[in-house]
Amino acid sequence: MKAILAIIVCSITLSSFCDGWAQKSSAFRIARLKYDGGGDWYNDPLEEPTLLQFVRSHTNIEVDPNYYYVDIMSDDIFTYPFLFMTGHGNIRFTDEQANRLRQYLDNGGFLYADDDYGMDGAFRREIRKVFPGDSLVELPYSYGLYDCVYDFSHGPPKIQDWEDGKLPKAYGIFIGKRLAVYYTTECNPSDGWDPPEVHGDPEPKRLEALEFGTNIVYWALTH
Helix, strand or coil: CHHHHHHHHHHHHHHHHHHCCCCCCCCECEEEEECECCCCCCCCCCHHHHHHHHHHHHCCCCECCCCCEEECCCHHHHHCCEEEEEECCCCECCHHHHHHHHHHHHCCCEEEEEECCCCHHHHHHHHHHHCCCCCCEECCCCCHHHHCCCCCCCCCCCCCCCCCCCCCEEEEEEECCEEEEEEEECCCHHHHHCCHHHHCCCHHHHHHHHHHHHHHHHHHHHC
8 A cells, every 4th residue: 555655646746846846857867976086976877777667667657767977066966856876985075065965955955875885984974064063863764764665664675785794774864854865874775776687686685675765766756
């Protein structure tokens, strides 16, 4: 029932959501956030298209399943309601870039960042420039994102674990009551969005990752 309800709500909400943005089409799009500092922001470019193809197949959300990337300082950032950020290594926001990203988020944009076992320290440092008065807060598993379409009441799925034995963690930053930044670490669900031949993830793991990504898309659209 939740999945059916989510499909109906998303199909209605997408049109009103896009009315407030200068989107180039009515289809929902995700843009990869390009950042400075030396980290490989561009790695695994098939992740977003594969996720969006899954969303299109399992809901009636109209999507554009192509790969896009956007620079923080480009005016095009305001044509994408959902930004995705991942990579390994360093991230660096200038004050101007941090202010620009904050402007994007204050105006209703959503950022999902997934630590690909390599950007945790840099992301935490740089997101403080964007929200100097707010900290990342760990979200309880009872938070609505975790069961809005598919049931993840146990928390984010651990897709890549590198035998580290650490539990998945997920954090958020809110603007008012709206989740504006969602950050996952020690689990790397976005790796599971790739086609199976990229990482060799077992199909059950990939399905978990794609279902979890669908929850994130739904939550961004409806909240």
